[in-house]
Amino acid sequence: MNAFKLDYDYIQNVGIENSFKEFLKDNASKIFFHKTFDWQDENEFRLIVLNSLDEYLYVAIDESLKGIVVGSKFPMIYYPIFHNLQETKGIKFGRIQWFNGIPVAVDQTPVDNNNP
Numbered sequence: 001m002n003a004f005k006l007d008y009d010y011i012q013n014v015g016i017e018n019s020f021k022e023f024l025k026d027n028a029s030k031i032f033f034h035k036t037f038d039w040q041d042e043n044e045f046r047l048i049v050l051n052s053l054d055e056y057l058y059v060a061i062d063e064s065l066k067g068i069v070v071g072s073k074f075p076m077i078y079y080p081i082f083h084n085l086q087e088t089k090g091i092k093f094g095r096i097q098w099f100n101g102i103p104v105a106v107d108q109t110p111v112d113n114n115n116p
Contacts, residue, residue, distance in 0.1 A: 068092070
């Protein structure tokens with residue numbers, strides 16, 4: 001099987017669950033752990049959980065997440081959520097701005113005019 005192509009006849013023949021397990025076994029690395037050149041220097045961790053239960057799995061990341069950086073066109077309406085995370089969890093928040101074609105992360109810590 002190809003990581004980007006599904007064979008309908010094969011799925012019908014062996015069943016969706018068996019087909020999915022085989023597809024995942026053969027292609028997990030290509031699907032979950034392959035980075036494009038653009039992101040080669042990004043430091044990230046991916047957690048994959050196979051769960052047969054019909055419920056959400058909670059994974060606490062509050063001790064792992066150090067900062068959030070959004071793009072220059074990210075809607076400002078969501079900024080209060082990130083500012084709340086800064087105040088309650090100490091998570092840094094930044095936004096990418098472009099200067100002469102170079103991306104620069106700009107600190108988005110809210111200014112507290114009551115505390116000079």
